[in-house]
Amino acid sequence: MSEVDANAAVDTVLLADGAKPAKAARREAGSSIDRQRKKLLIPFVGPAFILYTILFVVPSLAAVWISFHSWSGSGPMEFVGGENYVRVFKDPLFLKSFGNTLLLLFVVGIAIFVLAFAMSLVLRDMAGRKIVRSVIFFPHLINALVFGVLAGFIFNPGGIVNTLLGPLGVKEPPAWLAQENIFPLIMVTLVATTTGYYTTILMAGVDRIPPYYYEDCALAGATAFQRLRYVILPLTWDVFGTCAVLWTISSVKIFEIIWVFGGSSGAGIPPTQSWTTAVYTYVTAFSGQSTPSYGAATASAVISLALVSVLVVVLRRAMRRDAVEF
Template identity: 50%
Template sequence: MTVLTAGRKQAQARQPPGAAGRDAPLALGRRRLFWPFVIPALLFLAVFYLGPLLFGLWTSFHSWDGYAAMEWNGLGSYRALVDDPYFRTSMVNTFKILVLVGLAVFVLAFALTMVLREMAGKRFVRAVIFFPHIVNAMVFGVLAGFLFNPGGLVNSALAGLGVDDPPKWLGSGNVFLLIMATMVCTSTGFYVAIIMAAVDNIPGYLYEDAELAGAGAFRRFWHITLPLSWDVVTVCAVLWTISSVKVFELVLVFGGTFTTSAPPIETWTSALYIYRNAFTGSDVPQFGTVCAAGITSLLLVAVFTALLRRLMRRDPVEY
């Protein structure tokens, strides 16, 4: 910031006399156009984001089934969440996705980035790796049924190899592991593409100098790639934190369609918990508890994101 300010002052000092006066009408016009362009976006955010958020916060302090009048409940809905084992399970699973799947995704993304950096045809390989991310998650849920159900391709292949008692892949004890493995496979390409875009801008002579100095692949990554792409890595970490809370359709199809009418409790995430308690139609909806769960998830993600950005804050590296 100091360098930019000094450069701006030097540029202003080199301007011919009267140049600042000629630029004044242009700056005034930009200021006049600021609010006409910003107000529609602010109205959109207020109507479709801030409004529902405030309504959900207000509803979380009430008991409401969506039809009768709201009844003030105070913090009763939040206390009910603390005592609800289903909610605790869903939050634990959400944090498993956030931490365990996130670590696997970023380790693989960095490994593939270092491999692809010097590979011939890296753009094509990058597109192939990125492709699973643009496919709807429900497709992978349906594909899992054909692959891992008792008569699926995986068990048929194992039977051909002499395995008489194959694992119950879609059982309640294994299905969440398959869900996490599927998320690693489908999400890694997205972050490889983003990190590779940052790595492509790193001058090649830095790697050449490090290689001539005897630095191995890991040292080149640790001292060149990671520091010079740290800002992009921070953004990727925030994006992953936000997306991990929204995991829904993969769990719904993966855990529900081929096992029971609903996914096993062991596979629920916070998003699926909210869905099951609000829109299943089997019981009376408890929108107060549902909104409390949504607000709690939002607050936890906001705190985790703030801490993550705080911990990953570093001084910019110039090269």
Template identity: 50%
Template sequence: MLYLALFIGPTLYSVYASFTNWDGINTPEWRGARNYAQLLDDPLFVTSFWNTLLILFVVGAGVFVLAFAFMLMLRDMRAKGFIRGVIFLPHIVSPIVLAIFWGFLLRHDGLLNALIVELGGEPVSWIGPDSAFLMIMVAMVWVSTGFYVAILMAGVDRIPAYFYEDASLAGASAWQKLRHITLPLSWDVISVAAVLWTISSIKVFEFIYAFGASQGYMPPDYEWNAAVFVYGVTMGGTSPQYRFGYASASAVLMLVLVTALVVLLRRAMRRDAVQF
């Protein structure tokens, strides 16, 4: 009953609201599918959608490549607990704090440009229209990698050490150990990590909003993703304001995208359980 009240009910109402013109206060006015048709012709929504996909795939690739690299590097290290904690540290700090720090580092009169000028170079526009979202993605890789290192290490740590010892005695290379031992025996953990990333990357909001808002009341349009778009068209000062029905339509599309990707990902990564 609690799940129905807190999740299913609001979700169903959002689906209904997505077909209406609603300002959040007055009675919704039925619009049919016009909100969805308008979204497809909205340049701001298209930009937000593509930025969301960039986070999902490009940042995701960076996060998992680094997470696997750290996992392989830390597996046999004595100080792996300490180093894993250092890598995990950005994930436990508030995204607002990290975004403010990142903005201070990259703004035109920020710390990075001050260092460049001190070394005799010219200031760089790190957060201009052509580079701001790239900087956001770099920051998100830095923030997120530690969490997935911890997840992957949990999968690797449960693999008995004698598997690797026997493989070494048989002359197996590092690649063969990864392919035939590490990946198969931690595949269920990897698949869970992939699903978690898919969900979290599409609904990320705090970091992008705080980073962009440091440049004004709202992030510039070229920094928006799907979650910021939902906020922006309701409470963020776009014209017209308070378009709850329109925002609901974009939120429903985001829900459909997440659901479809998770289902496809689970099917693509499905394997028989390995007993050891």
């Protein structure tokens, strides 16, 4: 007797005894669990949703509203429509800041993930990898301000780098903190301080791959690159996609390290060559050196938000893959 016939026979007996069929009982049990979940939805999710709405949704909507007005922070607002957006896109400082943001997003992002995958391949078979993983993750726990201040001490004219270059015969070391060099230095610092964080996440995905896949690669004589391409990358694609989204969001919000690097040069405000959209927004609204323009500042912030939203949607669609079960 097949399983279907057996279930039908059991349901017939249960019906004769006045009991509910097995399918109906399972359906009722499932609906009971659903009802319990619905009861817990409001008390558990409700407060978080209200708090998120007050702290994030309402200010975001208010920023969009302010971006269509001319406002100095006090007094009445004057509706100007899309004039602030036109002004922002015609501002060379914003275009430079927007370009720097894209450099951080793509150039620094590619460097981070190439190094993260390379480190994942090396650390997977390394003795004491748990200790190494903790060490490379540690920079992520330190505030970016610390790295900005530390870089100022290391790369200033009498800093550690120039002191070490002297005995090597370098009589005139580069002006590391010069305005034309400060942004590349920021990019290198971000790569050095962020790679360990994403390496740790990727290694967590690599660790869940069953060992027999690697054994098959070894028997087939696969190289490290082939193992990365045909085994590691396909089986950690969802983890890689999550890391890409996290970096996209983080790169657009980079602010502290740029501000501190600029302060280390003695100017107070970072040189315009190193500005990102986050710095542009802050200076436009809160610099204190000119009349605040909250309309233009919020227009810049809304553009950054739109950039993040579009890129996240594109990334999720481009990196969509069927789930691989193992």
